[in-house]
Amino acid sequence: MESKPHLRVTRRQFVTNSAAAVAAGTLAAAFTPSAQAAPATEQDPEGQRTDRGPFRVIIDTDPGVDDALALLLAMRSPELKIEGITPVAGNVPLDLTLPNALRMVEIAGRTDIPVAAGAKMPLVRRLVTAAYAHGENGLGGAVFPEPKTKPIAQPAAEFIRAIVRKYPGEVTLIPIGPLTNIATALNLDSELAGMVRGIVLMGGSLSGGNITPAAEFNIYVDPEAARIVFQSGIPITMVGLDATRKTSLTEDHVRTLEAAQNPVSQAAAKIGRNAINHNRELGFLVGPNMHDSLAVAAFLDPSILKFKEYYVDVETTGELTSGETLGYSPRAGDLRRKPEMEKQAAAMNMSIRGSAPTLATTRTSPVLRDKFVPNAKVALDVDSAKFFNLLIGRLSASAPA
Numbered sequence: 001m002e003s004k005p006h007l008r009v010t011r012r013q014f015v016t017n018s019a020a021a022v023a024a025g026t027l028a029a030a031f032t033p034s035a036q037a038a039p040a041t042e043q044d045p046e047g048q049r050t051d052r053g054p055f056r057v058i059i060d061t062d063p064g065v066d067d068a069l070a071l072l073l074a075m076r077s078p079e080l081k082i083e084g085i086t087p088v089a090g091n092v093p094l095d096l097t098l099p100n101a102l103r104m105v106e107i108a109g110r111t112d113i114p115v116a117a118g119a120k121m122p123l124v125r126r127l128v129t130a131a132y133a134h135g136e137n138g139l140g141g142a143v144f145p146e147p148k149t150k151p152i153a154q155p156a157a158e159f160i161r162a163i164v165r166k167y168p169g170e171v172t173l174i175p176i177g178p179l180t181n182i183a184t185a186l187n188l189d190s191e192l193a194g195m196v197r198g199i200v201l202m203g204g205s206l207s208g209g210n211i212t213p214a215a216e217f218n219i220y221v222d223p224e225a226a227r228i229v230f231q232s233g234i235p236i237t238m239v240g241l242d243a244t245r246k247t248s249l250t251e252d253h254v255r256t257l258e259a260a261q262n263p264v265s266q267a268a269a270k271i272g273r274n275a276i277n278h279n280r281e282l283g284f285l286v287g288p289n290m291h292d293s294l295a296v297a298a299f300l301d302p303s304i305l306k307f308k309e310y311y312v313d314v315e316t317t318g319e320l321t322s323g324e325t326l327g328y329s330p331r332a333g334d335l336r337r338k339p340e341m342e343k344q345a346a347a348m349n350m351s352i353r354g355s356a357p358t359l360a361t362t363r364t365s366p367v368l369r370d371k372f373v374p375n376a377k378v379a380l381d382v383d384s385a386k387f388f389n390l391l392i393g394r395l396s397a398s399a400p401a
């Protein structure tokens with residue numbers, strides 16, 4: 001099928017703009033929050049300018065301790081028009097992530113939000129879960145009643161496709177679990193990528209993994225899906241371990257949540273308290289990282305993070321490294337040039353090179369791309385205090401009237 005021309009232009013513009021930002025080569029340009037993450041100034045129907053949305057989003061999730069808090073944060077954020085929540089297998093199997101998502105919707109009093117069941121398994125691999133970190137029930141052992149709310153009949157990938165097609169160019173996807181549902185939606189419809197406004201995801205790392213030394217958990221679970229997403233051309237904001245491991249939930253945070261008398265803060269406190277205790281039992285020196293809510297926060301307020309543009313690709317064939325995210329940049333690591341040469345360096349077509357071909361292959365060149373074009377803004381640093389002000393502030397505030 002032919003893609004719609006105007007949507008193609010949008011994608012080409014992104015690439016052109018990204019290339020221009022690289023060509024500009026300034027530190028400021030490198031750390032400008034991503035356009036798709038920064039809720040841009042828009043016109044509302046009355047013609048009033050508004051910086052606060054609401055912006056259409058779909059949250060794809062595998063609750064998950066930090067997913068639960070991320071969902072509660074999102075449902076307490078007036079900037080978001082949550083079109084749906086799409087649970088996926090990840091931290092725990094789908095038969096737990098689905099009811100856990102429904103529980104959060106009920107706790108937040110937001111049963112108006114459709115919840116669509118997603119993939120039970122990664123695209124081509126057996127499911128590896130993280131029950132070791134999230135407890136057998138996925139919520140760190142915090143127990144909540146069985147949800148009464150039911151998921152909609154439509155499967156997640158079809159639901160994502162339908163919503164994106166309904167509002168072309170408007171929907172931002174916020175995946176905070178393995179990328180199976182998103183990749184499946186993109187596989188269903190070759191035009192879909194051109195209609196997605198952006199993806200702000202929790203996943204990956206340019207500084208070592210958490211489930212293996214190479215891979216972050218979400219990407220490790222379904223590297224093939226992650227590769228489809230990173231190569232889709234959709235503008236991506238990657239909030240990975242480089243930033244999320246600098247966020248740590250503390251006793252003080254939990255006490256603030258406990259003191260607030262509303263169902264959301266009480267539930268968040270219960271989950272947070274269990275997570276801290278679980279962490280302590282495992283002997284960790286720092287409190288639980290709030291990986292997923294940082295991705296939601298990155299969409300709400302990109303100034304919380306510092307970003308740099310990379311071409312990110314995903315290792316899918318390693319014996320030890322599958323799910324590793326590789327960040328290519330002519331402005332990072334040993335490839336850095338003198339400032340006066342930076343512009344040239346980007347233009348100089350730094351090639352994107354893979355592993356050397358083996359004798360058994362007929363592949364003549366391991367060059368994957370002949371020049372540097374970024375596909376992701378990667379969060380490299382975070383103002384943790386500012387992030388927790390947002391997270392704990394919104395979770396402990398009374399419900400909006």
Ligand SMILES: [Ca+2]
Nearest residue numbers: 064067176177
């Ligand atoms: Ca998650």
